[in-house]
Amino acid sequence: MKIAFYGSSLLSSYWNGAATYYRGLLSDLARRGYSITFYEPDAFDRQQHRDIEVPDWADVRVYPATEDAVRRVIAEAAKADVVVKASGVGVFDHELLEGVVAASRPDAVRIFWDVDAPATLAELREDSDHPLHRVMPSLDLVLTYGGGSPVIEAYEGFGARRCVPIYNALDPATHHPAPAEARFSADLSFLGNRLPDREARVEQFFLEPAQRLPGRDFLIGGSGWETKAMSSNVRHIGHVYTRDHNAFNASPLAVLNIARDSMAATGFSPATRVFEAVGAGACLITDAWVGLELFLKEGEEVLVARDGKDVVDHVEALTPDRAQGIGEAGRARITRDHTYTRRGAEVDAILRAEALRKRERSVA
CATH class of the missing domain: 3.40.50.2000 (Glycogen Phosphorylase B;)
Known part of the structure; x- marks a missing residue:
């Protein structure tokens, strides 16, 4: 399956605490056969502070933080079997959210992946016009990197069909014991x-x-x-x-x-x-x-x-x-x-089950 993932940055952890999370999960999904394209804006000096090169397990598309560029990357959602809009991209978040959901194919699995659920839920409570309220009925899944039952219940209260926490974890290949300095x-x-x-x-x-x-x-x-x-x-x-x-x-x-x-x-x-x-x-x-x-x-x-x-x-x-x-x-x-191999297996099972559900529903 092809995944189009719209997030803050895969290449830089500069003012971007989600980088390790993205790398661990997506590299494991790539090993399971997924083809991943990660879309990240050139913003907040992150490209000047890269801490990895473009990996061989993902196609990384760095785009200018402009309206025209955002429209172009939104259109590419139509090519994917799984479309993910992550929270906290930092620029054009609302446009990306509504855009990629609208551009994705009817048979694609549509996901909002929240890497800061407490903050997002506070926004939803305070802003009745938040675009996530409007797109929630079109989402197949809300995935979060934390939160447990309080977050699940809150998202379901806002109309999410299904909310599943996918917790942070360890990638032993990148974070391991090292000599003291x-x-x-x-x-x-x-x-x-x-x-x-x-x-x-x-x-x-x-x-x-x-x-x-x-x-x-x-x-x-x-x-x-x-x-x-x-x-x-x-x-x-x-x-x-x-x-x-x-x-x-x-x-x-x-x-x-x-x-x-x-x-x-x-x-x-x-x-x-x-x-x-x-x-x-x-x-x-x-x-x-x-x-x-x-x-x-x-x-x-x-x-x-x-x-x-x-x-x-x-x-x-x-x-x-x-x-x-x-x-x-x-x-x-x-x-x-608590490794990303375990988390990746969990996400793989969720995506395959959701894709099957959508196929069966389209045939019925």
């Missing part, structure tokens, strides 16, 4: 861009603990933190390319995950960073969120902090041996239960 050495590291609905939690779970532990070293990676006030024991290193993620995660004593406000409130939304860090064998400390137990066991495979004091306590109590043991246990769990 001095430039990433720290007692606690955090990787994430500066976003309005994450900043307060970064202050609570990372910056305030750093102030309370002046004798410990803290490292923060990600874009946007250049102007943020931080204590002298915090180093900011800017954007960290995907090629450096393994070393970044393997070098410190522990790695911190901090969910955005909306994802923490919704639960069942493990970030890509969770799987990347644990896949590299890192001892992960994460803020608490509902559904964590589906992925990692608290105290054995992951450490959980419910506030900044918990982060301080974990860092003070953690020894290298304890950190190594948690990292090894977490990696064993993730590589057993």
